[in-house]
Amino acid sequence: MLPGLPPSMPPAVATKAPRSRNQRRLKPVVVPGLLAILSLAPGAAGAAPGAPTAARPARRATTLLAKPATPVQCAAPRAGRYVVMGDGVAQKDPVARILQETWNPDGTISGIRLERRGRIYREVAYTGRYRSLSLCRAGIERTYDSRISTSQAVLDASGSPRYSLGTLPDVVVVSRWFAQGSEACRASLLDGTVLSMQQGRNWKDGLWRPNAVIQNERWRAGSVLGIAISSYGPRIEEATYSGTIAVGADCLATVKQTDSLGVAYNYRAVVLADGSGYLYIQTDPDDLTVGFLEHERVRAGAAAQR
Known part of the structure; x- marks a missing residue:
């Protein structure tokens, strides 16, 4: 007998009422400002059980559809x-x-x-x-x-x-x-100071392990000197590095760097044609990093507009 219950009151036994097939359907749920409908059935609503279904495209994630209470004015997608x-x-x-x-x-x-x-x-x-x-x-x-x-x-x-x-x-x-932009890119777009923060993963002992890094780079005519402060969980690492970038007119680029610990790093990159920075993705198999490295002129321009 459970504590706190008198002898005349046996503990209740939970029972589950039988449920019909139709009770499995979700009804529309009305939320202030939204009409949300979640459909669990693969076919159209109200299809008869056992009825043949047409071929479907590749499976997609279940989607929650939202409709505003009042129309929203939106610009068309911009080419x-x-x-x-x-x-x-x-x-x-x-x-x-x-x-x-x-x-x-x-x-x-x-x-x-x-x-x-x-x-x-x-x-x-x-x-x-x-x-x-x-x-x-x-x-x-x-x-x-x-x-x-x-x-x-x-x-x-x-x-x-x-x-x-x-x-x-x-x-x-x-x-x-x-x-x-549609204009051609060149390495000199990065001349000056470029800053970044990134989170990535490194492959060790058969597992992908998280890491994070912040960087300060000084670029001049396609060459860079920088410092990286990295966290690998129990270990914090500081290293200076140097490297180069080769930029095509299509803004695709290749970055090669070597740090003061003797470790080489290789990236493919895209330079932003407006000079606001570059994006890179690491190609070394045991290190997976993608990041945006922002030129200081972006923040300087934003501050000037305040």
């Missing part, structure tokens, strides 16, 4: 050239990527992908499409190696994408977007 930096997990492997792509006025996309998946680095051209969605969003489909990748981006007031999220069920990747 132009963009650089996209993403990081996350795909099929249980750590993944990092940088995309440089062009959104054409007809809704088509063409671009190049620099990607790390686990210890493997790949670089491949791709095509795709974008379309306008409600609530200031864009739907994006890209085709890599005959496979379709889907995502959604949120748009700013001008219609430019700012952040995006992968929408396949086995992918958890979030990305940040940068406007990329």
